[in-house]
Amino acid sequence: MATSAAFFAIGLLMWFFLAAVALEVAGEMPVPVFLGIALLFVTRHRRRRRRSRLGAAGIAPIPYRQPPPPRPVPVRPEAAWARAMERFAALRGEYAAYECDPMAVLRLPALSDVTVPSTGRFVEAFAEAQALETDAFPPVGHASTFVAAVERAERAWRAARDAAERIRLSNLAPEERNAVERVIKLLTTARDSDNDAERLTAYARARSELARLDRAGVIHMPRTAQAALEVAGRGQLPA
Known part of the structure; x- marks a missing residue:
């Protein structure tokens, strides 16, 4: 050139x-x-050409450089422990709500059966976190272990619920599935009926059928759910 x-x-x-x-x-x-x-004239022409070349080089696109990722803000051990305590309380409440609801147990029976691998892993993780729970902030090492245990319990709970949703009643034989569906209908009638006699009769039949299914190992009804049915059978509607 x-x-x-x-x-x-x-x-x-x-x-x-x-x-x-x-x-x-x-x-x-x-x-x-x-x-x-x-x-x-020639000198000016050459100067203009030089400026043109320099200007073209000056506006060339600058290669994009990925900005460095932001540095994570460190969380104080006390704050992490307090947050884990709140999350574990929420998990405990969700688990207790399931175990106190006979209808939920009948619809997701795998979630109360520890022989189901995902449920067994959750029960173990929950027990581990519960054993590490303290009323006051513990030593830093203990607090970190508790935070990690809560995270494992939360993941295990989600996995167990997802598995129970997929399984539902598919693991039962046709006669067993029909029996569970009859109990669900009885509990629905007892919950929605305005007639006290009809409601109490439905609860009594549901309790009798559930006892038979529990003895046969078809449904693992938690004691809290059984207690809710007993309260309802005495004339009080379950919450």
Whole structure:
């Protein structure tokens, strides 16, 4: 590119020289004056080309650089422990709500059966976190262990619920599934009926059928759910 520009400048100067000779012969302008004008023109032309090249280089896109990831804000051990205590209390409440609801147990029986691998892992993780729970902030090492145990229990609970949702009543034989569905209908009738006699009769039949299913190992009804049915069977609606 520089060679072509030099040839262009030389050619332009030769053209101006010939034009100057012609003008001087014609008596229009002396050759030195004309050549001075030509040299000035060529110099300005080269400067403009140089500025153009520099400007083009100056606006070239800058390669994108990934910004560094933000540094995590350190969490004080006391704050992490307090947050884990809140999460564990919420998990305990969700687990207790399931175990106190006979209808929920009948719809997701795998969640109360520790022989189901996902349920067994949750029960173990929950027991571990519960054993590490303290009323006041413990030593830092104990607090960190508790926080990790709560995280494991939460993950295990979600996995156990997901598995129970997929399984539902598919593990039962057709006769067993029909029996569970009859109990669900009886409990629905007892819950929705405005007739006390009908409601109490439905609860009594449901309790009798559930006892039979529990003895056969078809349904593992937690004691808290059984207690809720007993309260309802005495004339009080379950919460």
